[in-house]
Amino acid sequence: MRASTPVISARNVWKLFGPSPERYLKSLSAIRSFDEIRADGYIAGVKDVSIRVDRGEMLVIMGLSGSGKSTLVRCFSRLHSITGGTIEVDGQDIMKLSERDLIELRRNKMGMVFQSFGLLPHRTVLENVAFPLEMRGQDCPERRERALEVIKLVGLDGREDYFPRELSGGQQQRVGIARSLAIEPDIWFLDEPFSALDPLIRREMQDEFLRLQEMLGKTIVFITHDFDEALRLADRIVIMRDGSVEQCDSPDQIVMKPATEYVAKFTEDIDKARVVHANVLTKPVNGHVLEGAPINGGSTIHELARVLVNDNRILLPVANDKGVVTGVLERNAALNVLLGAE
Amino acid sequence: MAALSTELQEITDKLWGRSRLLIALLIMAFALILAKAIGVLPEWLNRIPEAAIPPTAQVLDAIFNFIQNELGIIYVTRFIAEGPLEFLLDTSGNLLEGKRRWPYLGPIPWSAIAVVAVVVGYALGGWRLAALGGGTFIWTAVIGQWKMAMQTMSVIVVSAPLAFLMGLTLGVAAWKYRWFERMMKPILSVLQTLPFFTYLLPAVIFFKVGPTAGAVATITFAIPPMILMTTLGLKKVSPEVIEAGHMSGCTRWQMLSHVYVPAARTEILVGVNQVIMLCLAMVVLTAFIGMPGLGAKLLAMMGSFKLGRSFEIGVTIVLLAVMLDRMSKAWVVKQPVHFERGTPWWKRHQVSLIALVLFIGFTLLSQVFPILAEVGRKQHLSQGKEIDVVIKSFLAIDAIKGTTEWLRWFLNVKVLIPFRNTLLAIPTPAFILLVVSFSYWVGGRRPGIYAAVFFTVVAFSGWWDRSVITLYTVISAVALAAIIGIPLGVVAARSSRWSKSILLACDTAQTFPSFIYLIPAIMLFGVNDVAVVFSILIFAAVPLIRYTIIGLSSVPPEMTEAADMSGSTRRQKLMSVQFPLALPTMAVGFNQAIMFSFFMVIIAAFIGTQDLGQELQRTLAGTELGKNFVLGLNVSLMALTFDMAISSWAEQRKKRLGLD
Structure with a gap:
């Protein structure tokens, strides 16, 4: 899935707020x-963040409020201008774009979903969704057709003429999602899209979101303060604190090998068995004798629980999707994860 | 611990320093007063000698002359007055009252306007507003005041949209450019405290007498709140909506027209409501520069003591005010509702269509039945004389007469005149010191310094005695209003039903043009100082009652519950929980009461006073622009002094209590 050129590449990015941030940043030596x-x-x-986002990947930025995750994403879309470092989107330094080019970039490549939806209260669902198309000057029948298409995609057909305040929170966020997808963006930013929703709706929207992602395969930067949500959705997770990155890794690695104490605190209460996949614990065959049916490396330890408990082999062969054996799993190590023992 | 104790030390130092300065100021003031009492005060310390007073008015006159004639501004303003503005006023005048000007179509039959008001009222707020809209216009026509009312309305329908557009533009500019906002802020606060007579004279000089000057004064008067509301609304647009606009690729212009302004709809419409209400209030007052209409008629009727007719005109003005207010407020809260898909166009535009059909229908009908077009001189139902008799005989009842006469005597002889003489006896520097110490004590250093500067300017304007009389009227009226208003508010706040209906009454009373308040004052007390104070008193009591109720009822319930559970009596709860928390809000009401009083005291010049208002009214007859400005500024500076002191107190207090 990963192509060689990253979609977004941030190098030593700084964003300072204060009276004269540029000068202050230059004066910072140590x-x-x-x-x-x-x-x-x-x-x-x-604070000095370097990250790359690859094509088609879902990067989740996780952190508590005030950790700088929303600021970072706003730097990617240049809603904030950064104080230092560089951000390249498709190889283009976005700080060097003119206002015109920036508008063009947003009109054609970027979509964003907001925590409190950011819907325009005076426009109907249809007009809200068609708004970005209207801004770039598409004619009325064309944008209407496209808007109806996306509205259908998010399951709001029949509500086109409603006003935002006539909809529930979940429905409003569907409008926000539809609006961000209307221009068929390459990069999709989601800023805590489900935090304002109640837990049941949140779950439902996450499923819906995974369905959309499977269908569309966009490059996604997703922000959340909910660690479970991050684990559920992410290809890679970035954990932020006080403006800097604590760890950037796959969910399995974060759970298994937290880089700092701060990250470890997050993972403490997590049921690791539900996160960790068998192939993460897999070791090379190295001449071990393999016997019996292999297990699927793509399953989580939790999904394999019954096998792990009932089986009496010391080493279990692990196979990939195609059934080719890729390594072995120490049953004891897997049981430790399952039982939460270290 | 150490940090805390040094902090405490600092606070006590500050307080001690503050009270030391305060005591010094007061000692100086009393020393001056004492010196005067025993006759050792030199005259130049009692009043500023004539020779020391700079000829501000003449200088201003020279400047105005220069602007007017040398720079040729007057040609520009006269062109606007005689060109586009007069054209608009003539058009609206023709349509509404049948002035013989282009497009020669009017007057529109009253029944057609009334029926449209019914439909609009229904669309905005159901049957009640429909009845209010229809009722107002039917009353106006039937009572025989249609033409006057339409003269007034024809100025409003031109001024309000213009004031709206200008206010919106300036508001956007103030929001966009910080330097512009910083420049506008002091100008706006002066404009909002400037007495309306000061708006009138320049309007007359630069824009001709009559409707054009009236319209210009009205527009100028109505712009400031529109600017403030626009800026406020634009600032309040949620950051996510703004970001959504940016992410949708809006250009700057698209951001403004498609995102900011529509998202600030509520505040902008509140601004529209205020513009309409201020236009009405001002148009009525333009009677003083000879604008025909309801105001002029009311002025004439009150002048000749025809109470019945004054009362009827008063009712018309109040009805118009309440109708305009309720309808525009209903528009503020009205949110768009979607139509089911496949609704035919005639159903989507049902309201406009019905209004149009009824309008045409009644216009045609009135061709057949002339009574529907115009209620003639002999046909109207005005009961002016009869009401006159009723009012006068009511006032002549011994009990009533006894009460009002006793009140008049008591207030005049025992309260007002002694108070006035005391204030007038205080030497000028001592007076200034007293005001400064009040401002310093209440608001702190900044308000204290401003008070010193402002009152010194007033002292050197050459109108000191009249300024003191103005201040005396304001203080007496506000004090009496507080004595009546605050207990009333406290009692009303006890039950939610009562506070609701009294708040509604206050809100309604606030929409009345101030002129209206003169009617009961003159009715009860005739033409004298007591009537002046009384008219200001009822005008000023409204915000006092209103904010007392709001302040008390916005005390968080858990605090009153905590007081209840601590076993406090009703009185203890009021004194030690509710009042302290409500005071900052009540201070806002107190401040408003003072501002309203400064406004009203000038209007009360009509009854006959000896203050700045009287002089201001006199300048209207001539062309003494400089004097007019000096007088107006005096009022404005005194009002601003109190405004600064009290609002700064309320703000500090709120911050310290951790409210909002």
């Missing part, structure tokens, strides 16, 4: 902590 910077009268929204 590494200063978030609190030291704050004592100087500046807030480090994003």
Whole structure:
């Protein structure tokens, strides 16, 4: 899935808030902590972050409120101008774009979904969804047709003429999603899209979102403060704290090998068996004698629980989707994960 | 711990420093007063000598002359007045009252307007608004005031949209450019405290007498709140909506027209409501520069003490005000509702179609039945004389007469005149020191400094005694209003039903053009100081009652519950829980009461006063623009002094209590 050129590549990105951030950043010689910077009268929204987002991948940025995750995403779309570093989108330095080019970029390549939906209250569902198309000057019948298409995609057909306040929260967010998809963006930013919804609806919307993603295969940057949500959706997770990245890895790695204590605290209460896949624990065959039926490396330990408990082999062969054996799994190690023992 | 104790030390130092300065100021003031009492005060310290007063008015006159004639501004303004503005006013005048000007179509039959008001009222707020809309116009026609009312309306329908457009543009500019906002802020606060007579004279000089000047003064008067509401609304647009606009690839212009302005709809419409109400209030007052209409008639009727007719005109004005207010407010809260798909176009535009059909229908009908077009001189149902008799005989009842006469005597002889003489006896510097210490005590350093500067300017304007009389009227009226209004508010706030209906009454009373408040004052007390104070008193009591109720009922329930559970009596709860928390809000009401009083005291010049208002009214007859400005600024500066002190107190207090 991963192509060689990243869709978004951020290098040493800084975003400082304060009276004259550029000058302050230049004066920073040694590494200063978030609190030291704050004592100087500046807030480090994003602090020396380097990340790449690959084509077709779903990157989830996770962090508590105030950790800088929303700021970082707003830097990617240049809703915020960064103080230092570079951000390239499709190889183009976005800080060097003119206003015209930036507008073009947003009109054709980017879509964004907001936490509190950001719907225009005076426009109907249809007009909201067609808004980005209207802004780029598409004519009325054409944008109507496209808007109806996306509205159908998010399952709101029949509600085109409603106004946002006539809809429930979940429905409003569907409008937000439809609007962000109307221009067929390459890159899809979602800023805590489901946090404002109640837990049952949230679950439903996550499923819906996974369905859409499977269908569309977009490059996605997804923000959440909900670790479970991150684990459920992500290809890779970025954990942020005080503006800097604590760890950037796959969900399995984050759960199995938290890089810092802060990350470890998050993973403490997580049922690791539901996150970790068999192939993460898999070791090379290395001449071990393999016997019996292999297990599927793509399954989580939790899904394999019955096999792990009932089987009496010490080593289990692991196979990929095609049935080719790729390695072995130590049953004891897997049972440790299952039972939550270290 | 150490940090805390040094902090405490600092606070006590500050307080001690503050009270020391305060005591010094007060001692100086009393020393001056004492010196005067024992006769050792030199005259130049009692009042500023004539020779020391700069000829501000003459200088201003020279400047205005320069702007007017040398720079040729007057040609521009006269062109606007005689060109586009007069054209618009002539058009609306023709349509509404049948002025012989293009397009020579009017007057529109009253029944056609009334029926449209019914439909619009129904669409905005159901049968009640429909009845209000229809009822107002039917009353106006039947009582025989149609032509006057339409003269007034024809100015409003031109001024309100113009004021709206200008206010919106300036508001957007103030929101977009910080320097512009910073520049506008002081100008707006002066404009909002400037007495309306000061708007009138420049309008007359630059824009001719009559409707055009009236319209210009009205527009100027109505713009400030529109600017403020626009800026407020644009600032309040949710950041996510703005970001959504950016992410949809809006250009700057698209952002403004498609995102910001529609998203600020509510505040902008509240601004529209205020524009309409201020236009009405001002149009009525333009009677003072000879604008025909309801205001002029009311002025004439009150002048000749025809109470019955004054009362009828008052009712018309109040009905118009309430109708315009309710309808525009209904428009604010009205949210768009979707139509089911496949609704035919005639159903989507049902309301406009019905209004159109009825309008044409009644226009045609009135060709057949002339009574539907115009209620003639002999046909109207005005009961002016009869009401006159009723009112006068009611006032002549011994009990009533006794009460009003006793009140008049008591207030005049025991309260007002002694108070006025006391204030007038205070030497100018001592007076300024007293005001400064009040401002400093209430609001802190900044308001104190402003009070010193502002009142010194007033002292050097050459109108000190009249300024003091103005201030005396304001203080007496507000004090009496507080004595009546605050207990009333406290009692009303006890039950939610009562507070609701009293709040509604206050809101309604606030929509009345201030002129209306003169009617009961004159009826009860005739033409004298007591009537002046009384008219201001009822005008100022409204915000006091209103904010007392709001303040008390917005005390968080868990705090009153905590007081109840601590076993406090009703009185203890009121004194030690509700009042302290409600005070900042009540202060806002108090401030508004003072501002309203400064406004009303000038209008009360009509009854006959000896203050700045009287002089201001006199300038209207001539061309003394400089003097007019000096007088107006005096009122404005005094009002601003109190405004700054009290609002700064309320803000500090709110911050300290952690409210909002």
